Amino acid sequence: MKFNLQDTFSTDLPADPNKNNTRRQVFHSCYSYAIPRVPSAPVVLHVSDFAQTLGITEQETQSDSFKEIFSGAKLIVGSTPYAMCYAGHQFGHWAGQLGDGRAINLGEVVYNNKRWALQLKGAGETPYSRTADGLAVLRSSIREHLCSEAMYHLGVPTTRSLSLCLTGDEVLRDMMYDGNAAYEKGAVVCRVAESFIRFGNFQIFASRGDKKTLQLLADYTIRQFYPEIDLGSESKYAALFAAVADRTLNMIVGWQRVGFVHGVMNTDNLSILGQTIDYGPYGWLEGYDRGWTPNTTDRQHKRYRYGNQPAIALWNLHQLGNALYSIEQVAEPFEKTLRGYQQKYVEAYFDMMRQKLGLNTEEKTDISLIEALELNLELTETDMTIFFRQLAQLTLSDTPASALDTVDFAFYKPAELVGEIKATWEVWMKQYLARLVQENRPVEEKTAAMNAVNPKYVLRNYMAQLAIDAADSGDYSLIDELYQLLKEPYAEQAENEKWFAKRPEWARHKVGCSMLSCSS
Ligand code: AMP
Ligand code: MG
Numbered sequence: 001m002k003f004n005l006q007d008t009f010s011t012d013l014p015a016d017p018n019k020n021n022t023r024r025q026v027f028h029s030c031y032s033y034a035i036p037r038v039p040s041a042p043v044v045l046h047v048s049d050f051a052q053t054l055g056i057t058e059q060e061t062q063s064d065s066f067k068e069i070f071s072g073a074k075l076i077v078g079s080t081p082y083a084m085c086y087a088g089h090q091f092g093h094w095a096g097q098l099g100d101g102r103a104i105n106l107g108e109v110v111y112n113n114k115r116w117a118l119q120l121k122g123a124g125e126t127p128y129s130r131t132a133d134g135l136a137v138l139r140s141s142i143r144e145h146l147c148s149e150a151m152y153h154l155g156v157p158t159t160r161s162l163s164l165c166l167t168g169d170e171v172l173r174d175m176m177y178d179g180n181a182a183y184e185k186g187a188v189v190c191r192v193a194e195s196f197i198r199f200g201n202f203q204i205f206a207s208r209g210d211k212k213t214l215q216l217l218a219d220y221t222i223r224q225f226y227p228e229i230d231l232g233s234e235s236k237y238a239a240l241f242a243a244v245a246d247r248t249l250n251m252i253v254g255w256q257r258v259g260f261v262h263g264v265m266n267t268d269n270l271s272i273l274g275q276t277i278d279y280g281p282y283g284w285l286e287g288y289d290r291g292w293t294p295n296t297t298d299r300q301h302k303r304y305r306y307g308n309q310p311a312i313a314l315w316n317l318h319q320l321g322n323a324l325y326s327i328e329q330v331a332e333p334f335e336k337t338l339r340g341y342q343q344k345y346v347e348a349y350f351d352m353m354r355q356k357l358g359l360n361t362e363e364k365t366d367i368s369l370i371e372a373l374e375l376n377l378e379l380t381e382t383d384m385t386i387f388f389r390q391l392a393q394l395t396l397s398d399t400p401a402s403a404l405d406t407v408d409f410a411f412y413k414p415a416e417l418v419g420e421i422k423a424t425w426e427v428w429m430k431q432y433l434a435r436l437v438q439e440n441r442p443v444e445e446k447t448a449a450m451n452a453v454n455p456k457y458v459l460r461n462y463m464a465q466l467a468i469d470a471a472d473s474g475d476y477s478l479i480d481e482l483y484q485l486l487k488e489p490y491a492e493q494a495e496n497e498k499w500f501a502k503r504p505e506w507a508r509h510k511v512g513c514s515m516l517s518c519s520s
Contacts, residue, residue: 001060001069005078006115007107009195012220014213016085016127024127025097028213030201031082036072036104037124037134039188041168044070045471046479048149049487050160050192055111061163070190071165072104072123079107083126087207088200088268089319091303097204098268099128102136105196117195118162122188135171139468139512140520141187142479144279146467148191150459150486151276156254157247158276159193164479175519176296176511185472193275195225199320200268206323215327221272237324238333245317245337246344247274252313253348256306257356258455259285259384263295264518265304265312267319281516283461286503287381287412290374294461297518310349314341356388357432358450360441369431376428379421381412383502385458392450395443396436400429412502455489457499461514462507 009031016032018024026032047061060066068074075081083100090098104126106118121144122136141164151158167186174181197217205214222229222240229239251274255262262269263281271277283294290307298304304312321334353370354362377387387410394403404425408414417425436446459482467478485496507513 001056001063001065003054003076003109004111005076005107006110007080008115008224009084009105009108009117009197009220010080010082013216015082018127020127021125022127023125023129026085026099026127027208028210029085030213030217031084031105032099032127033080034083034100034104034124034126035075035081036106036120036188038073039071039165039167039169039186041166042067042071042073042188043166043168044163045166045187045476046145046164046483048145048161048163048483050149050162053111053114054109054116054162054192066163067165069106070120070163071167071188072120076106076109081106083128084196084201085128085204086198086200086268087204088198088266089203089316090266090268091298091301092315094207095266095268096207097128098130098200100126100196101129101132102126102134103191103196106190115194116192119191119193119196120188121191122167122186133171135167135169135186136188136520137171137173138166138185138187138471140280141189142468142471143282143464144191145189146464146479146482146486147279147282147459148276149483150489151260153487154254154258154455154458154489156258156260156276157251157274159191159196159271162190162192164189173519176515176517177519193271193273193277195221195271195273196277197221197272198268198277199270199272199316199323200266201272202320202323203267206326211327214323218324218327225273235328235330235333237328238330238337241317241321241324241334242337244272244274244320245341248313248317249310249341249345249348250274251276252310252345253352255309256349257352257453258458259288259306260458261285261293261304261306262309263293263298263304263516265309265316267316270313270316270320280520281518283514283516284458285384286460288374288377288384288387289381290378294514294516295518296515310345314338314345317341352453355453356450357435358392358439358441358446359435360439360449363435363438365431365435369428369435372428372431376425379424380416383410383412385455385460386410386500386502388450388454389456389500392447392454394433394436396433396440398429398433400426400433403429403433410502452490456492457485457489457496459486460499460503461512461516462503462510463499465507465510465512468512 125134
């Protein structure tokens with residue numbers, strides 16, 4: 001296995017001159033060198049199709065060399081691994097220096113004229129590990145590996161995952177932060193992206209008044225990832241900010257469309273490329289509920305609840321804007337971008353919802369139709385994924401009553417669909433059916449269009465947990481089964497119908513299914 005390693009991040013940007021792997025504050029540097037920890041008994045559990053994008057053959061994925069490199073046992077020839085330096089706001093509070101505490105970058109490899117940064121998550125201590133161990137457990141690694149790939153296939157911008165390895169080492173974790181620490185299997189995921197730069201990478205230099213390094217990083221980002229921006233322009237950082245805002249907005253619309261709740265939208269967990277990054281205590285809406293977050297660490301304020309994600313992205317953009325503004329000191333274009341976000345988001349959201357409803361054209365009344373739907377979906381617990389998928393089956397000859405029958409499968413307690421609730425739904429169905437008649441789109445075309453944006457299969461919280469429970473007892477087969485399923489989330493997949501089901505009752509309050517902490 002040979003890689004064409006050509007790292008730009010470490011060659012173009014200043015390194016921490018201290019090469020010791022000791023925990024410390026790091027200044028005027030974008031990264032520190034750190035070597036992955038050698039695992040005691042590595043095993044490759046799963047490799048994704050992303051291997052092909054990197055030019056790794058099927059046979060190579062089964063080689064010792066693959067296992068050694070992607071578990072951290074051996075380095076790619078010529079690699080000088082490093083951990084990035086960044087800061088961030090956590091749950092709305094400035095946290096100062098954070099950095100890659102358990103992610104080690106192996107470097108960027110070029111294949112087919114594309115450059116990919118490879119990063120091992122859970123590969124041991126770095127200067128940014130603070131009080132933690134630099135490791136990751138199997139459960140969170142399965143979740144990251146499966147969900148990154150699932151998001152990609154859903155068409156939502158995301159970092160990718162190449163591989164999932166067991167390290168053979170045990171890792172101590174207090175999963176629910178309740179004093180019940182236990183040993184769990186350690187694991188390493190190899191993540192891949194064009195870059196892992198986050199909002200926090202800019203914030204750290206701005207917070208320290210280190211304009212020089214901030215500017216180097218911002219210029220690097222433009223040069224590598226936003227080549228459409230003129231590096232000679234006086235307002236290039238404002239242009240960068242505007243471009244990042246657009247990409248972030250697009251990502252959030254994608255999350256809202258598929259019912260994904262990130263769970264920890266701290267500024268260190270927002271990619272400068274507008275890609276979903278850092279899969280921790282994320283979750284999928286089962287019952288549609290704008291107030292829902294899977295993250296028990298956020299139970300009190302629910303800052304990162306589903307319905308708040310667009311507003312939090314804007315809050316985070318404010319922080320990034322402050323950092324980039326500190327170089328050019330011309331506020332107006334930054335303010336314009338922030339003001340524009342609100343308007344653009346609303347437009348993009350309603351466009352997306354129109355697509356979910358199979359509406360091709362724009363009518364003024366669509367907004368109230370969509371807003372009413374949001375309320376209706378919360379009247380009685382309604383499975384978001386199943387609802388939209390069933391809704392696609394309506395025809396122009398449906399009545400409100402027959403339409404309700406078609407979506408009935410989405411209701412957790414169909415018996416609650418009586419009286420006021422039923423009447424409210426019938427009113428909505430009547431309006432929706434009238435709107436479909438008005439559009440008069442060929443019904444197959446409408447259904448196909450809806451099925452192309454409303455997934456049939458998502459990584460429901462309990463599904464990931466089933467794979468985790470099986471893996472804990474040594475059966476890793478469900479990881480690949482789910483991986484294969486989620487490669488075609490919009491296809492019917494008759495043989496996989498069992499996964500097109502509401503969350504089973506046992507999973508309602510189970511740890512890992514509806515309750516997740518940041519412990520990983
Ligand atoms: P997260 O909330 O997972 O994005 O992590 C926030 C910060 O804590 C980042 O700087 C991580 O690198 C760091 N971190 C999380 N878990 C660990 C760990 N087990 N060891 C070292 N650092 C960690
Ligand atoms: Mg993070």
